[in-house]
Each structure stands twice: as C-alpha cells, then as structure tokens.
Amino acid sequence: MESPAVTKFREYIRIKSVHPKPDYDSAVAFLDQYGKDIGLEVHHVEVSGGGYTNIVVIMTWKGKNPNLCSVLLHSHTDVVPVYEDQWKCDAFAAIKDENGDIYGRGTQDMKCVGIQYLEAIRRLKKEGKQFERDIHLTFMPDEEIGGICGIRPFVKTKEFADMNVGFALDEGLAHPENKYSVFYGERGLWWIRIKCEGNPGHGSRFIENTAAEKMRKIVNKMLDFREKEKLRLEANNTCLLGDVTTVNLTKLEGGLAYNIVPADLTVGFDIRIAPTINLKEFENQVATWCKEAGDGVTYSFVQKNDDQTLTPHDKSDPWWNAFSTACEEIGVELSLEVFPAGTDSKLYREAGYPAIGFSPMRNTPILLHDHNEFLNEKIFMEGIDAYCKIIPALANVPEY
Known part of the structure; x- marks a missing residue:
C-alpha cells in the first residue's frame, strides 16, 4: 500500500x-x-x-x-x-x-x-x-x-x-x-557577449581584418581554456565539477546575407567560475584576449555574478x-x-x-x-x- x-x-x-x-x-x-x-x-x-x-x-x-x-x-x-x-x-x-x-x-x-x-x-x-x-x-x-x-x-x-x-x-x-x-x-555565473567589428565587403573577395577572423581568435582562446579545465577535472579523482570553471559558446549573432562579409559579429559565452578563481584576474584575461584579437573587439556582460560567499x-x-x-x-x-x-x-x-x-x-x-x-x-x-x-x-x- x-x-x-x-x-x-x-x-x-x-x-x-x-x-x-x-x-x-x-x-x-x-x-x-x-x-x-x-x-x-x-x-x-x-x-x-x-x-x-x-x-x-x-x-x-x-x-x-x-x-x-x-x-x-x-x-x-x-x-x-x-x-x-x-x-x-x-x-x-x-x-x-x-x-x-x-x-x-x-x-x-x-x-x-x-x-x-x-x-x-x-x-x-x-x-x-x-x-x-x-x-x-x-x-x-x-x-x-x-x-x-x-x-x-x-x-x-x-x-x-x-x-x-x-x-x-x-x-x-x-x-x-x-x-x-x-x-x-x-560557482559564479558570467554571461559574456563579445562583439567583433571588422571590414565588410563582397563575399567573393579576400577582405582583410574581418570580424570573422577576430571572432575565431576569441573562440579559440575561450575553447582552449575550456579544454584545459576539462582536462584538469578528468585528471584529478578528487576534483568535482564545481571545482573547475566551465566555458560554453551558447550564442552566435550577425550577418546580413550569404554574399556579404559582415561588419560585425557577436559571440556569447556561458561561464561558470569556480570560487577559487580570482575574478579580477579572470576578467583581465578576457580583456587581454579581446585586445589580442584585434581592434574593434569589445566585451560586455549580460549577467555577472561576482559574489563568492x-x-x-x-x-x-x-x-x-x-x-x-x-x-x-x-x-x-x-x-x-x-x-x-x-x-x-x-x-x-x-x-x-x-x-x-x-x-x-x-x-x-x-x-x-x-x-x-x-x-x-x-x-x-x-x-x-x-x-x-x-x-x-x-x-x-x-x-x-
């Protein structure tokens, strides 16, 4: 019963x-x-x-x-x-x-x-x-x-x-x-939106300094960091998901038509930050990646939780x-x-x-x-x- x-x-x-x-x-x-x-x-x-x-x-x-x-x-x-x-x-x-x-x-x-x-x-x-x-x-x-x-x-x-x-x-x-x-x-929750601006033009040409080239650099940096954290989790039997920082690409925006190189593209990331991470240093790292990607690359927060209580x-x-x-x-x-x-x-x-x-x-x-x-x-x-x-x-x- x-x-x-x-x-x-x-x-x-x-x-x-x-x-x-x-x-x-x-x-x-x-x-x-x-x-x-x-x-x-x-x-x-x-x-x-x-x-x-x-x-x-x-x-x-x-x-x-x-x-x-x-x-x-x-x-x-x-x-x-x-x-x-x-x-x-x-x-x-x-x-x-x-x-x-x-x-x-x-x-x-x-x-x-x-x-x-x-x-x-x-x-x-x-x-x-x-x-x-x-x-x-x-x-x-x-x-x-x-x-x-x-x-x-x-x-x-x-x-x-x-x-x-x-x-x-x-x-x-x-x-x-x-x-x-x-x-x-x-873990702290950061939703980051990174905008990449570049030269537009016809889709048939090799245009220099495009938004896509800059976005690729940002995506590579983020996913390389993701892979390091994933390996750190897998290598340590005592390490749990909450002890590492996860990064996931969750949004891609931009483009007008298939034959137009876009003037700007935007990529969004969901980042869950372990409480052991220094948040100021981590944000400085993101800012450095954006600077290294080229001119016209900026980031903003859709959501940013900095409390680590x-x-x-x-x-x-x-x-x-x-x-x-x-x-x-x-x-x-x-x-x-x-x-x-x-x-x-x-x-x-x-x-x-x-x-x-x-x-x-x-x-x-x-x-x-x-x-x-x-x-x-x-x-x-x-x-x-x-x-x-x-x-x-x-x-x-x-x-x-």
Whole structure:
C-alpha cells in the first residue's frame, strides 16, 4: 500500500507549474491546504519583478524562543519544460513503475524536497515535538528563470526581514553513489557577449581584418581554456565539477546575407567560475584576449555574478555542527561540494545568510532538467527520515 506521503508527492508533481506558463495558482492552493492540514501558520507574500507579480507561500512552526533567529526550509515550486517526445510517459502524470520509480518533471528538482519538509514536520508534530527556534518554510516561484519574480525581490521585503533567518536549507543534487551531496557554495555565473567589428565587403573577395577572423581568435582562446579545465577535472579523482570553471559558446549573432562579409559579429559565452578563481584576474584575461584579437573587439556582460560567499562547513560553526552531526547519526557519508549551477541559496548567501544545498537522494542518477526524471519512492521516504533528524538538530541550535 502506498504511503500517504508518496501520494501527496505524486499529486504535487501533477500540478503543471512548468515554464513558460507555470500554474502557480494550483500550486499555491495545494500548499495552502497542505500546511493548514499539518497545523502550520500559512501566509502569502506578493513579490513583483519582470513586469508581473507572484505569490511566495510561507509556512511557520513556532518555536519556544521567538527571540532566537529562525531556521528556513526553502524550496521552489516551478519546473523546467520537457521534450515530450523524449519521455517514456507523461511528464506530469507521476507514473510509478513496478520498481517504485516515480517519473515526472520536478521529482528531483525539487518538489521532492518541499514534500519531504512537510511530511517530516507532520511526523514531528504528531510526536508532540516543539523546538527552540521558529521554523519557516518558503515555497518560491521563478527559481528556474533566475528568481526574477521570486527570490530576488523576496529577500528585499520587510516580511523576509521579519522572519529573522539564521540559517537556510535549499536544494542540492542526487548522488549516484551511496552518499549525500552537500553544497556550501556555488560557482559564479558570467554571461559574456563579445562583439567583433571588422571590414565588410563582397563575399567573393579576400577582405582583410574581418570580424570573422577576430571572432575565431576569441573562440579559440575561450575553447582552449575550456579544454584545459576539462582536462584538469578528468585528471584529478578528487576534483568535482564545481571545482573547475566551465566555458560554453551558447550564442552566435550577425550577418546580413550569404554574399556579404559582415561588419560585425557577436559571440556569447556561458561561464561558470569556480570560487577559487580570482575574478579580477579572470576578467583581465578576457580583456587581454579581446585586445589580442584585434581592434574593434569589445566585451560586455549580460549577467555577472561576482559574489563568492561560501557557507562555513567546519565543526566550529554551530549550524554546520548541528547539520553534520545529524547526518552522522543517519549514517550516510557526505560529499562536500560546490554547486556547479545556480540555486536560490546563492541569493541568501549574498544577503548574508548561511545556506546549505541538500537533497537527500543517494544511489540515484542526477536527472534534473533531463528526460525521464524520476525518484524512487524508497529514496523519497528515506529523505523524510533524514529531515526528521536534521530539522530538530537545526531548530535546537543553542543561542550563540
């Protein structure tokens, strides 16, 4: 017989909170009723960004000492689109196969975690527990599009300030081995646009100093650097993706016709910078490459994140000590990592709040944003057990 927690998880997956038109209304209604059924205080904060508004759902379980800073359990409600023809079943049907694998967009990223929080709290409340610190749960929109109308305006609200957050948990990744991945930081995100100007003319001639010649030099420099970082990752067994810098060419723009040599061409790169990299030196390197490519080569940033804040992760930190000690009691080895992409927790760190990325999914392939995303129901239920250890440990961190 299926656990009611699994049933709720599958119900959440069936809500099509998928971009570009996420059904946030249904998600909010589902979460409102869920929180009230458990006995949590539920309220909304309206945020604005990108020319529209969204609702952030906040649930609160009051602690014994409201003067202490609170614990925040964060998740997001939105999911990325799917290629329907690449899925073996409806990505929003939450089909469960004979092995207990539940298929659906958001099973790993990250509707599982939102439900695990709630079901752990349901269990703890049934046991009559109450902890020293307030516990808040946030269900955030728009994480998958950069928090435009989600985390970015939310952290600037009075309502968030009033929550008096001391420490936050957010999403992580599955681990294919018998470990839990734990993320204490993220790589910096730079989207760079490089414009190359050159001599135009007829496509039948050998024109000197063209935009294409300059662009080739830039592309070669960038991809040579990419290859060095790739080899560095492959050569070191202890090196993880978050420890190196990735560069990918993602956009090419320019040209008027096949028989006209263009006066300018533009190339765009997605660069994820490891926190060990000196950002000023790296930008100077990009500027040097542009200068070496020739006159009329300039760069600009479409997005530039320079924050390299890392959450403390040694036993001297009371939050890390509580979290890691609880994990030791669970008996699962932790893999300490830098998150290779981006999550809402980066915005919490930037605002001065320590945050850990953690999704309790071991022995599970990493399938976020991938075809046939799934999570096994036993792994899902095990995650609830994990939070039943971790949440009390964090919520009882003594005053310091």
